[in-house]
Amino acid sequence: MVKKRHIPEVSYRNPGVAELGIEVLSLGVLRQRAGDGHDLTRPQRPGFHLLMLVTAGTGVHTVDFTPYRLRPGSVVWVRPGQVQQFQPRSRTEGPLLLFRPDFPPPDTASPFGPSHWQLTTQDRLLAATAAEHLANEYAALTHAPVAAASGLLAHLLAALLLRLSLASGTQGPAYNETFLRFRDAVERDFATTHQAADYAHALGYSPRTLTRATQDAVGMGPKEFLDRRIVLEARRLLAHTDLPAAAIGARLGFPDPTNFFKYFRHRTGVTPGDFRTSLSRA
Structure with missing residues (x-):
């Protein structure tokens, strides 16, 4: 008899600042957590946004049962409720953002849109600059009052999301x-x-x-x-x-x-x- 394996729902949890609705880390740090018993290769259905920007390495990431090949310049955006999976032997590097659906300002984190796209050279530079600014402020503000930290980080996240949305074409005239x-x-x-x-x-x-x-x-x-x-x-x-x-x-x-x-x-x-x-x- 074949044993069924179902996909677990995963809730948002920031291990550093529980009240903060965003966590900014890297794919390398996530793999280090996997060494503590977290199986990244198991399919899961997060109740939060997962956004990664690949800056180095190659791999495959599956979103809603569709595998996407990753290389430098790849963007993967997993939205709440989607099924996602890190494939074995993927060795990608780059920023990783985990954030609750209610964290970004309104109209900046649509529940719709592509799960994967490739940035041009210019868009990669602009996105990397925005992501680095967000990561630096996150590192500096995680010990500040949550309300103050949340406001600034939410606006920096919105700037990055808008930049990525423009690069993906989701704000173009086709979406009438x-x-x-x-x-x-x-x-x-x-x-x-x-x-x-x-x-x-x-x-x-x-x-x-x-x-x-x-x-x-x-x-x-x-x-x-x-x-x-x-x-x-x-x-x-x-x-x-x-x-x-x-x-x-x-x-x-x-x-x-x-x-x-x-x-x-x-x-x-x-x-x-x-x-x-x-x-x-x-």
């Missing part, structure tokens, strides 16, 4: 208002509303307008965008919980287990059970 409203609605209602036309109607758009806006923004139609979000959550629940596949389907708006199994297999090529088993054997 129509798509942004649709994306927010999908995030809120994907477990109960599975038809793109229903979103168009609720948002006050014609199906054609919504299709054009979504295609322009992310290169796919609204139905595919919606289906990908549903399947992603199904994968997370299959990996992270002990819920039966039928219960997961019901949670995602499929009261008939057969319909959920067909939906999942059509879009992933495997059954829910086979997907869960593959994680146990990994």
